Amino acid sequence: MVPVWLLTVTVAATLLLTTPTESQPEANFKCATESATCRSLTDYTSTNTTTLNEIATLFGVKHFLDLLGANNLPTNTTNTYKVIPNQVIKVPFPCKCFNGTGKSNNLPRYKIQPGDTLSHIAAIRFAGLMKYQQIQTANIKKIPDANNITAGDTILIPLPCSCDKVGGSSVMHYAHLTENGTNIDIIAQKYGTTSQTLLSINGIEDPNKLEAGQVLDVPLPVCNSNVRNTSVDFPLLVPNGTYFYTANDCLKCKCDSAGSSNNSNSMLQCEESGLKPINHWSVCPSAKCSASVLIGNTTSTDSCSRTFCDYVGYTSRNISVVLVTQNTCAVAPSGSGGSDSGASRSILNGSVWIKLLILIHFLLFFVYHL
Ligand SMILES: *[C@@H]1O[C@H](CO)[C@@H](O)[C@H](O)[C@H]1NC(C)=O
Numbered sequence: 034m035v036p037v038w039l040l041t042v043t044v045a046a047t048l049l050l051t052t053p054t055e056s057q058p059e060a061n062f063k064c065a066t067e068s069a070t071c072r073s074l075t076d077y078t079s080t081n082t083t084t085l086n087e088i089a090t091l092f093g094v095k096h097f098l099d100l101l102g103a104n105n106l107p108t109n110t111t112n113t114y115k116v117i118p119n120q121v122i123k124v125p126f127p128c129k130c131f132n133g134t135g136k137s138n139n140l141p142r143y144k145i146q147p148g149d150t151l152s153h154i155a156a157i158r159f160a161g162l163m164k165y166q167q168i169q170t171a172n173i174k175k176i177p178d179a180n181n182i183t184a185g186d187t188i189l190i191p192l193p194c195s196c197d198k199v200g201g202s203s204v205m206h207y208a209h210l211t212e213n214g215t216n217i218d219i220i221a222q223k224y225g226t227t228s229q230t231l232l233s234i235n236g237i238e239d240p241n242k243l244e245a246g247q248v249l250d251v252p253l254p255v256c257n258s259n260v261r262n263t264s265v266d267f268p269l270l271v272p273n274g275t276y277f278y279t280a281n282d283c284l285k286c287k288c289d290s291a292g293s294s295n296n297s298n299s300m301l302q303c304e305e306s307g308l309k310p311i312n313h314w315s316v317c318p319s320a321k322c323s324a325s326v327l328i329g330n331t332t333s334t335d336s337c338s339r340t341f342c343d344y345v346g347y348t349s350r351n352i353s354v355v356l357v358t359q360n361t362c363a364v365a366p367s368g369s370g371g372s373d374s375g376a377s378r379s380i381l382n383g384s385v386w387i388k389l390l391i392l393i394h395f396l397l398f399f400v401y402h403l
Pocket residue numbers: 107109110111
């Protein structure tokens with residue numbers, strides 16, 4: 034029989050190896066559907082005072098309203114809006130899956146400043162969203178030597194992202210920078226997912242190893258929509274509590290309560306924006322189900338259903354809408370939208386038990402040697 038103290042020493046040794054002193058792992062979000070593209074989101078924070086305009090420029094956000102919508106800021110917010118040190122801004126960007134992982138699709142591009150090092154660019158300018166080695170890999174022809182970069186060169190910055198569904202549901206993947214004093218349960222609750230889902234998609238075995246500044250793949254619940262796969266904006270992912278301008282700015286779609294058990298609340302709501310169109314349209318094409326029923330209008334409601342004029346997509350020529358009848362009585366939310374965190378609690382309890390066991394073994398070990 035193996036003596037208890039030997040077991041104890043072995044367990045204690047493995048525990049020491051896994052205490053949170055090692056450097057954080059590089060973020061590689063799983064992205065299974067080769068070449069799939071979608072919109073994704075990342076946190077950004079700076080130790081300096083900055084503006085939304087500077088952030089938009091740094092990340093190559095072309096459409097300023099996208100940045101406002103992702104942060105649910107009022108649409109009249111100006112681009113000189115001041116961002117204070119350590120304030121967290123969510124930045125939207127296009128994502129593409131390649132070889133099992135997701136990276137920002139040819140964005141952002143960063144011009145190397147005099148005095149920059151690759152690790153400064155990764156850790157400070159881009160808030161530690163990636164490791165300097167990942168920047169080097171993304172620019173391997175331009176940067177054969179990570180210690181020798183040239184001021185004035187423009188390099189591609191690979192932001193982590195994914196287009197995968199989670200638990201069968203569409204989600205928007207969000208690269209979240211973990212804050213001091215948080216934990217998996219708090220993050221899961223705040224963003225409408227479960228601890229179990231976070232641990233599983235991030236490949237985290239021990240939730241206690243989470244460190245401040247670590248980049249987590251957080252799948253945000255999005256509103257359901259009837260947008261077709263032939264539409265330019267498919268898949269139209271709009272996370273809970275945000276809005277998005279689509280169809281060349283002619284429509285404003287908002288998501289009030291994704292993941293809610295009320296089918297009516299969790300539906301994406303699109304209406305005419307009243308803005309001038311961007312790109313090649315001179316005026317917004319009409320978006321009506323009939324002469325008097327505009328996009329977003331409800332034609333009838335009863336106790337358990339609602340019929341309304343819903344957005345189903347746009348092309349270079351027009352905006353399409355159809356009358357949709359929807360069940361508004363509570364239905365069980367599908368996939369990861371729910372708020373069940375029972376499973377995760379038992380995992381945390383598990384790790385507490387392990388610690389207790391180890392403690393007992395240590396005591397036994399000392400008693401044995403007395
Ligand atoms: C933005 O619009 C709101 C009303 O919707 C108004 O109260 C606010 O003052 C406006 N802010 C700016 C900066 O114009």
